[in-house]
Amino acid sequence: MSSPKDWLSRLLEIMTVTGQLDVRCAYGSPWRVVYEDFQPGEIPYHVVLNGSAILEGLASTAPVVLQAGDIVLLPHGSAHALHDGSGRQAGPSRERSDINVTVSENDGRGERLDMLCGRFFVAPPHDRLAREFLPTSLVVRASASEPAGGTRARLTSLMELMRGESQGFRLGGHAMLNALSTMLFALSMRLASESDQPPTGLLGLAGHPRLAPAIAAIFNEPAFPWTAPELAQRCNMSRATFMRQFQHSFGRTAHDLLLAVRMSLAANALKNPMMKTEAVAEAVGYQSVAAFRRAFTELLGMTPAQWRRTISAPSHANERADDEGLPLDESPVAGYEPTE
Numbered sequence: 001m002s003s004p005k006d007w008l009s010r011l012l013e014i015m016t017v018t019g020q021l022d023v024r025c026a027y028g029s030p031w032r033v034v035y036e037d038f039q040p041g042e043i044p045y046h047v048v049l050n051g052s053a054i055l056e057g058l059a060s061t062a063p064v065v066l067q068a069g070d071i072v073l074l075p076h077g078s079a080h081a082l083h084d085g086s087g088r089q090a091g092p093s094r095e096r097s098d099i100n101v102t103v104s105e106n107d108g109r110g111e112r113l114d115m116l117c118g119r120f121f122v123a124p125p126h127d128r129l130a131r132e133f134l135p136t137s138l139v140v141r142a143s144a145s146e147p148a149g150g151t152r153a154r155l156t157s158l159m160e161l162m163r164g165e166s167q168g169f170r171l172g173g174h175a176m177l178n179a180l181s182t183m184l185f186a187l188s189m190r191l192a193s194e195s196d197q198p199p200t201g202l203l204g205l206a207g208h209p210r211l212a213p214a215i216a217a218i219f220n221e222p223a224f225p226w227t228a229p230e231l232a233q234r235c236n237m238s239r240a241t242f243m244r245q246f247q248h249s250f251g252r253t254a255h256d257l258l259l260a261v262r263m264s265l266a267a268n269a270l271k272n273p274m275m276k277t278e279a280v281a282e283a284v285g286y287q288s289v290a291a292f293r294r295a296f297t298e299l300l301g302m303t304p305a306q307w308r309r310t311i312s313a314p315s316h317a318n319e320r321a322d323d324e325g326l327p328l329d330e331s332p333v334a335g336y337e338p339t340e
Helices: 007-014 127-133 151-165 173-193 202-206 209-220 228-234 239-250 254-269 277-283 289-300 304-311 316-323
Strands: 017-028 032-035 042-050 052-056 064-067 070-073 080-083 093-097 102-106 112-122 138-141
Touching: 007 173, 007 202, 007 209, 007 254, 017 173, 042 052, 042 064, 042 151, 042 173, 052 112, 064 070, 064 138, 070 173, 112 127, 112 151, 112 173, 127 254, 138 173, 151 173, 173 202, 202 209, 202 239, 209 228, 209 239, 209 254, 228 239, 228 254, 239 254, 254 277, 254 289, 277 289, 277 304, 289 304
Parallel strands: 017 102
Antiparallel strands: 017 112, 032 080, 042 070, 042 112, 052 064, 052 080, 070 138, 093 102
16 A cells, blocks of 8 residues: 555545646736636636736626735636726737747736636546536635745745746746646645635535544545444544534535545556456455446446547457456445445
8 A cells, every 4th residue: 555645645646637827918907808618627727916807707606806816726617707897898908929928918008917827637537526526716815924834925936936937038938837837736725725714625625624534544545445434433523423524514425535536546547458447446445346337437427448448449349348248246335334
């Protein structure tokens, strides 16, 4: 078994996230930019370096005021708009290609905005983790005062690095900006989980210290046949209290999180054409290949063999024999006791 790690490190190992800076916006008021729905697996982000912006257009979400030092991520890739809030008609903008980044400018003479806009990419099938376990929008504010070495201070330093790399010619600047974008995702997740009022979903769960032992157990030992009483005991809670607090913070059960982690690990393992489905099932805690196949199909919408076909081109005959030629087994999931 690998050495224990924190839940965020494990999550980023499972669903590898890469980043890309697309454009630097340099606008004077009035201005407005509109984004349509993004492709699956794309998480847009905006970093306000100077000035302010109003974020709106997200369903059932009130407009959000963004100030210098604020970062907004949209894990569901939802359509949205950003504007200066003046209510005046925005004029046209124009783009020019700098060495390392595209710059979008206008002729507005009001308050100036300096904003970096880009995307994070999460490969399938892990993009569903972002949609299901992260909020529609996530705003983190790095401008608040904090002792040196804290997450906010580190995020502020990262933003300054991105600002510098996006200005003028610097050797390797484009690659550096993409690498810094990837770091931006991890630091934003950390700061959000440290908030006094973390959002719902996985970040809300991580912001509940008493549940930390259960989260660590699920991410570090997903193949273990965890039951609700065992996870509750790790948190020094009764079964009923554990289930209630987990459901309240996460919006789902511990079994749902365990299943998602197991199937994500399985999807990664299935990329190896030399690894048989039976071995993958056992590696993620299933004694029955049939039970594993049912769980994988129910969660990801395709069989393990179909998933293999989407990422490689092995012998279809071998896939069918490996994944579909075994008798069905109605035994439960690796000894796990559902927490519902």
